[in-house]
Amino acid sequence: MNHLAEKYSEEIQAILAKYPADQKRSAVMPLLYLAQRESGYVTKTAMNEIAELLGITATEVASIVGFYSLYYDKPAGKYRIQVCTDLPCALRGAEEFLEKLCENLGIRVGETTPDGMVTVEHVMCLAACDKAPMFQVQSGEGLSYHENQTVESAMALIQSLKKGASHSNKDGHP
Amino acid sequence: MKVIRSLVLVSNDPRSVELGAEEVFRALHAEIRSQGLHDQVRIGTIGVVGEQQHLPLVMVYPEAVAYGPVTLDDVHLIVEEHLLKGQIVMSLLRFLQEPAGELAWLRTRSGALPVQQRIVLERAGIIDPYSLDDYLLHNGYTALGKALTSMTPEQIIDEVDQSGLQGRGGAGFPTGRKWGFVRAAPSHPKYIIANADESEPGTYKDRLIIEGDPFSLIEAMTIAAYAVGANEGFIYIRGEYRLAYQRLENAIRLAEEHGLLGDAIFGTDFTFHIHLHAGAGAYICGEETALIESLEGKRGQPRARPPYPPSYGLWGKPTLVNNVETLANIPAIIRHGSEWYRQFGTPSSRGTKVYTIMGNVNFTGAIEAPLGITLREVIEIYGKGMKHGRRLKLVQTGGSSGSIVPASLQDTPMDFESWRKAGASLGSGALLICDERTCVVDLAKVLLQFFRFESCAKCTPCRTGTQRLYQIVDAISKGHGALADLDELQQLGKDMELLSNCGLGQTASVALRDILKHFRDEVEEHILERKCRAGVCRIPALSPYEIAAAAATPSQAAIEEFEGSTESV
Numbered sequence: 018m019n020h021l022a023e024k025y026s027e028e029i030q031a032i033l034a035k036y037p038a039d040q041k042r043s044a045v046m047p048l049l050y051l052a053q054r055e056s057g058y059v060t061k062t063a064m065n066e067i068a069e070l071l072g073i074t075a076t077e078v079a080s081i082v083g084f085y086s087l088y089y090d091k092p093a094g095k096y097r098i099q100v101c102t103d104l105p106c107a108l109r110g111a112e113e114f115l116e117k118l119c120e121n122l123g124i125r126v127g128e129t130t131p132d133g134m135v136t137v138e139h140v141m142c143l144a145a146c147d148k149a150p151m152f153q154v155q156s157g158e159g160l161s162y163h164e165n166q167t168v169e170s171a172m173a174l175i176q177s178l179k180k181g182a183s184h185s186n187k188d189g190h191p
Numbered sequence: 192m193k194v195i196r197s198l199v200l201v202s203n204d205p206r207s208v209e210l211g212a213e214e215v216f217r218a219l220h221a222e223i224r225s226q227g228l229h230d231q232v233r234i235g236t237i238g239v240v241g242e243q244q245h246l247p248l249v250m251v252y253p254e255a256v257a258y259g260p261v262t263l264d265d266v267h268l269i270v271e272e273h274l275l276k277g278q279i280v281m282s283l284l285r286f287l288q289e290p291a292g293e294l295a296w297l298r299t300r301s302g303a304l305p306v307q308q309r310i311v312l313e314r315a316g317i318i319d320p321y322s323l324d325d326y327l328l329h330n331g332y333t334a335l336g337k338a339l340t341s342m343t344p345e346q347i348i349d350e351v352d353q354s355g356l357q358g359r360g361g362a363g364f365p366t367g368r369k370w371g372f373v374r375a376a377p378s379h380p381k382y383i384i385a386n387a388d389e390s391e392p393g394t395y396k397d398r399l400i401i402e403g404d405p406f407s408l409i410e411a412m413t414i415a416a417y418a419v420g421a422n423e424g425f426i427y428i429r430g431e432y433r434l435a436y437q438r439l440e441n442a443i444r445l446a447e448e449h450g451l452l453g454d455a456i457f458g459t460d461f462t463f464h465i466h467l468h469a470g471a472g473a474y475i476c477g478e479e480t481a482l483i484e485s486l487e488g489k490r491g492q493p494r495a496r497p498p499y500p501p502s503y504g505l506w507g508k509p510t511l512v513n514n515v516e517t518l519a520n521i522p523a524i525i526r527h528g529s530e531w532y533r534q535f536g537t538p539s540s541r542g543t544k545v546y547t548i549m550g551n552v553n554f555t556g557a558i559e560a561p562l563g564i565t566l567r568e569v570i571e572i573y574g575k576g577m578k579h580g581r582r583l584k585l586v587q588t589g590g591s592s593g594s595i596v597p598a599s600l601q602d603t604p605m606d607f608e609s610w611r612k613a614g615a616s617l618g619s620g621a622l623l624i625c626d627e628r629t630c631v632v633d634l635a636k637v638l639l640q641f642f643r644f645e646s647c648a649k650c651t652p653c654r655t656g657t658q659r660l661y662q663i664v665d666a667i668s669k670g671h672g673a674l675a676d677l678d679e680l681q682q683l684g685k686d687m688e689l690l691s692n693c694g695l696g697q698t699a700s701v702a703l704r705d706i707l708k709h710f711r712d713e714v715e716e717h718i719l720e721r722k723c724r725a726g727v728c729r730i731p732a733l734s735p736y737e738i739a740a741a742a743a744t745p746s747q748a749a750i751e752e753f754e755g756s757t758e759s760v
Contacts (some may be wrong), residue, residue: 020556040506041264042488046471071488085471086488087430103392104591104637105549105623126511141474141641143431144395146547147555153431160433162205176538185567 021066025051029070041071045081049088057157058089081101086140087155094129094136096178098171103142106149114150115139117168122175134179154178197274198252199223200237200316202259205434210260211237212247218266219249223274233276235319238402245285251642254490258283310543311519315403320438323445326406332451334522338414339457342525347418348374351521353529355541360386360514361475361589363521363607366670369511369581372501381421383511384504385412385518387428390474391590392641393621396513396545397515399557401428404519405442410467413452413520414525417465419511423464427482430471439467460610470522474645478693479512482646492649493693499710516545516620536562539608543615550586551578563609566601570624581626585709587634589618589665593640593700595705614708616701630727631710632668632717635703639664642699653696656687660669660700670730672718681707 022029028051036043045067052063059082063114068075082088100115115126118136122130129136145151148164153173163174201207201216216236237250245259249269256279258269265283272280318325325333332412338347352367373381385408389397412424426498428436443465446452466637468486476491483505485491501642504510519541524532536542540562547557552574560573566586566708570577577583583598588605594615603613610617625634639661648654660683663676691697707714716722721730 035468037506040487043468043486046469046485049471050469073488080490081488085430085473087470087472090612102637103641104587104634105393105621107637108550108623108625108629140472141644142390142392142394143642144389144398144429144547145205146395146623150443160431161209162433164204164206 019066019069020062021048021052021055022070024055042073045071045073045078046085049078049082053088054157056092057095058092065091067153095134095156096175097136097138097142098152098175099143099155100152101141101143101145101149102139103146105142105146106151109149111150114166114168115166121168121172125148128178135175195233197233199232199234199274200250200252200262202238202246202248202250203236203237204246207247208434210247210490211262213342214263215249215261215266219270222266222270222591226270226275228270228274235322235325237316238399248285256286259285265281278628280583307654308509308543308561310523310532310535311400311516311545311678312557313404314407314521315399318404320403321441323406323442323449323451326404330526331522332410333405333732334408334525335413335451338417338525339459339461341445344374344418344420347414347525350529351418351524354520354524354532355529355536356517356520356524356532356606357540358514359516359520359544359620361391361592361616363617366513366517367503369513370415370419372499373421373506373509373511374653376502376697378502378509379420380423381419381509381511382505383416383419383421383424383513384479384482384486385424385426385515386477386479386482386512387426387432387515388470388477389429389432389515389619390477391592391619393547393549393587393590393623394618394619395547396557398432398435400519400545401432402438405435406446407519407522408439409442409446409452410514411521412465413456413463414521415511415513415518417461417507421511422462423466425466425468425486425505427468427470427476427486430469437468443467456730473647474641475647475693475695477694481693483510490647492647493695495692523681537604537606537608540606544605544620546573546620546622546701548574548622548624550622551581551626551628552576552624563604563606565604566596566622569605569622570601574624577624577626581628583624584627584629585625585631587623587625587702588621589616590621591638592694592701593618593621595634595709597709606680628725628727630723630725631706631713632664633722633725633727635706636661636664636668638702639699642695646695646699650690650692650696652690653692654686655697656691656696657699659683660687660703664703667714667717668723668728670717670721670728674715674718677707677711677714678689704760 031049032044033041048067049059064078065075068078082090099179100111102111102115119125124130126137126139143153144162145162150166151164154161196261201212203212216397219232223229247261248259249261250257251273268280271530272278301504314329318329326623331709348370352371356366357363358366387397416424426439453464457464470476475492476485478493479500480494481491486505489569500510500512502509542562544562545557545559549555552570558573586596588594588596596615603609605617607617643657645658646653663680666672680703684704687696687700723730
């Protein structure tokens with residue numbers, strides 16, 4: 018049985034309707050977002066289900082997951098903190114910020130805190146170049162930008178995320 | 192009759208939203224209503240591009256007063272004191288030192304900042320981006336009305352062509368000609384795509400355009416669709432642009448509800464639908480054929496060209512792909528005519544450009560100015576001078592794939608033609624201003640790190656070339672370089688430029704090439720003197736072993752002597 022198709026049948030129909038009937042494959046990206054919202058990452062089962070929905074192979078779906086950096090095929094911390102360290106951000110101290118943040122959390126870039134809550138990653142340009150250090154937080158709750166950060170403000174945010182305190186951007190990701 | 196006395200704007204940039212701006216907005220809205228002021232006070236949102244303290248901000252016009260940080264507890268006070276009694280709430284008053292972007296535009300009316308010429312951003316920060324009524328009140332949809340009721344598709348294309356508008360995504364191709372190609376393509380159906388996959392580091396103009404004025408993109412696409420003969424359009428938007436996505440979603444829904452999009456637009460028989468498609472974090476998808484592949488549900492890898500998208504694009508059909516900023520110029524061109532548009536800019540480059548200013552200047556943010564202003568003007572007038580009075584060293588223009596412009600070129604007018612002659616490219620309009628503390632080797636390293644990550648790995652010159660360039664520059668930055676490396680960098684860069692499949696590999700070495708052209712001595716210093724004059728690269732002193740090894744290296748003469756002696760044995 019196709020879990021995604023059953024649970025989200027309306028949403029899936031709306032996604033498929035955007036593209037010509039003979040070009041269903043185009044819906045792979047929005048469907049992957051949907052699957053990722055469901056589990057925090059794209060599971061093998063979800064890849065199979067999406068493949069079935071679109072009439073392509075699971076391998077083809079996996080190749081899309083692998084190509085784009087916003088899709089994940091492995092679980093990580095509940096919150097992914099993604100710091101931009103591109104040139105304009107680096108000039109505003111993003112690299113040092115990332116280093117100190119990791120130090121504070123006791124992990125290295127790419128690792129997850131022992132409690133499984135936070136993974137810190139570095140990413141390419143997020144188009145908030147004049148407001149570095151900045152990062153986005155990605156989770157099942159969606160995606161939010163946090164600009165002009167200090168290690169202190171980031172740690173405070175992490176504390177509130179860990180406590181499950183409400184944070185403002187709860188909308189689903191496109 | 193309703194007379195609007197005051198305009199209240201609540202900042203809604205991501206940071207403000209995080210700090211509760213949406214709650215403040217709703218509370219203000221409710222309070223204004225409960226005080227019976229809703230016929231006299233208009234409330235909207237503003238994207239604060241520059242101000243970073245005191246968020247969330249509440250601005251009240253016409254007094255141009257800024258309050259912040261505003262919490263829910265302050266809402267009652269602001270409404271009662273300021274809006275009802277007309278008294279400024281001194282305790283919350285903030286004097287903004289460096290207003291930028293949308294905020295700066297509002298300040299220009301009081302002369303605080305130089306007036307920018309706004310075409311693309313004419314409504315950003317003025318209207319509520321969620322309100323179609325607001326858009327209509329500010330000349331929204333007059334261009335589409337004019338186009339659909341009094342112009343033929345050919346006349347529209349001609350008008351765009353005459354305006355001299357060139358693509359704002361980086362390449363600068365004449366827009367009218369591109370439209371003409373798509374119109375003339377024999378096969379059907381035709382598609383149009385707005386390229387909002389803005390991923391060039393340092394570039395965030397399209398995000399600001401969409402966040403500030405989402406309806407203008409919808410209107411422009413509809414005009415373009417009518418002109419080229421398309422009934423279906425897509426906006427391919429960066430996956431990271433959540434706020435922009437939501438605003439477009441809202442704008443599309445409202446336009447459809449009001450008969451401005453969908454079937455029978457303006458009561459004519461013209462039909463046009465727009466769909467949103469979110470990218471997922473791949474720089475390469477900004478390249479138009481990679482974008483099309485991605486939209487087709489494949490890995491975003493560029494196609495071999497020709498054929499170009501106007502003849503063979505999405506699903507093999509004629510497709511118009513335009514950058515967001517390019518499209519955002521269209522409604523004004525149709526409304527005022529090409530003659531009007533041609534008064535801005537220079538003979539080779541008409542119109543305005545949105546620049547994003549970053550780096551070591553006092554003011555960072557977005558501005559819109561006529562093409563042809565100089566870097567010196569950007570730095571002195573809009574950037575309010577170099578930070579701490581330091582000396583300008585270089586400017587990187589157009590993001591990672593752009594040029595490195597030395598300080599000596601800062602008086603060259605920034606238009607497509609003049610910069611091409613100077614060997615630079617205007618690109619996306621990103622201006623990264625660097626002072627003397629910037630190390631060119633380090634700069635090249637960070638840029639190449641970007642390219643080696645973002646190469647889509649389809650073609651070898653780019654896949655291995657970007658890795659190799661990075662390795663060499665990394666070695667130089669650590670004191671392990673040799674002079675011969677510079678030749679290799681240059682040769683490899685040239686090879687990549689010639690052999691790579693798309694713009695990514697072709698431009699990955701541009702900055703490096705410029706650095707070796709303008710700052711070669713500084714790179715050589717890293718190699719020969721193990722010195723980084725900017726003090727950025729940490730080159731370790733030679734270890735005793737390395738000094739001994741260097742001293743023990745036999746000279747060329749000694750080697751020849753040795754070889755001679757072995758031969759004779």
